[in-house]
Amino acid sequence: xxxxxxxxxxxxxxxxxxxxxxxxxxxxxxxxxxxxxxxxxxxxxxxxxxxxxxxxxxxxxxxxxxxxxxxxxxxxxxxxxxxxxxxxxxxxxxxxxxxxxxxxxxxxxxxxxxxxxx
Amino acid sequence: xxxxxxxxxxxxxxxxxxxxxxxxxxxxxxxxxxxxxxxxxxxxxxxxxxxxxxxxxxxxxxxxxxxxxxxxxxxxxxxxxxxxxxxxxxxxxxxxxxxxxxxxxxxxxxxx
Numbered sequence: 666x667x668x669x670x671x672x673x674x675x676x677x678x679x680x681x682x683x684x685x686x687x688x689x690x691x692x693x694x695x696x697x698x699x700x701x702x703x704x705x706x707x708x709x710x711x712x713x714x715x716x717x718x719x720x721x722x723x724x725x726x727x728x729x730x731x732x733x734x735x736x737x738x739x740x741x742x743x744x745x746x747x748x749x750x751x752x753x754x755x756x757x758x759x760x761x762x763x764x765x766x767x768x769x770x771x772x773x774x775x776x777x778x779x780x781x782x783x
Numbered sequence: 784x785x786x787x788x789x790x791x792x793x794x795x796x797x798x799x800x801x802x803x804x805x806x807x808x809x810x811x812x813x814x815x816x817x818x819x820x821x822x823x824x825x826x827x828x829x830x831x832x833x834x835x836x837x838x839x840x841x842x843x844x845x846x847x848x849x850x851x852x853x854x855x856x857x858x859x860x861x862x863x864x865x866x867x868x869x870x871x872x873x874x875x876x877x878x879x880x881x882x883x884x885x886x887x888x889x890x891x892x893x894x895x
Binding site for chain 1: 814815817819824825826827828829832872874876879880882883884885886887888
């Protein structure tokens with residue numbers, strides 16, 4: 666199956682700093698990438714949807730100025746958590762799909778990034 | 784608004800047992816439904832994807848069924864093994880290329 670990577674897998678930062686998380690599709694072109702957030706023992710909550718070359722669409726309640734999403738190429742999307750605070754500590758997971766060639770619109774998930782803000 | 788519910792929230796079984804995980808969704812107008820596995824602290828592994836026109840999919844010891852009209856899906860695991868211990872999530876996609884709406888998962892423990 667298709668492979669999606671995320672980097673870094675784990676990051677610890679001080680409050681007030683910005684953190685960038687990368688999501689890459691390794692063997693396919695991702696026309697659409699999704700960013701999810703997961704709290705402990707909870708399900709995944711969609712934060713935003715990004716299509717290559719256009720602005721991301723954010724879910725209600727997600728601050729677009731706090732969570733900057735860039736999808737500049739068909740294989741890379743980035744999520745930047747700006748001025749991170751302890752409440753931003755979470756597990757962030759991206760997924761990617763290729764709507765141009767996929768028959769079933771399957772989303773392929775990255776391994777996740779654990780963010781801890783001190 | 785689509786809501787996905789999974790029952791039970793947690794399940795503990797002895798090795799070798801066959802088991803069924805349940806998933807229900809409120810809006811039957813879905814494009815597809817996926818079952819995922821998540822190990823602690825890890826990402827999601829796709830297990831099975833059922834398109835809205837299909838009734839079931841099988842992969843090894845796993846069988847997923849879909850009854851779109853009643854808003855239900857089940858994941859059947861045959862001859863469970865300790866390595867099957869994980870959280871199982873179901874998710875529905877309402878239209879092509881749209882978001883996935885996830886259930887809260889069933890945490891499965893298979894005891895040796």
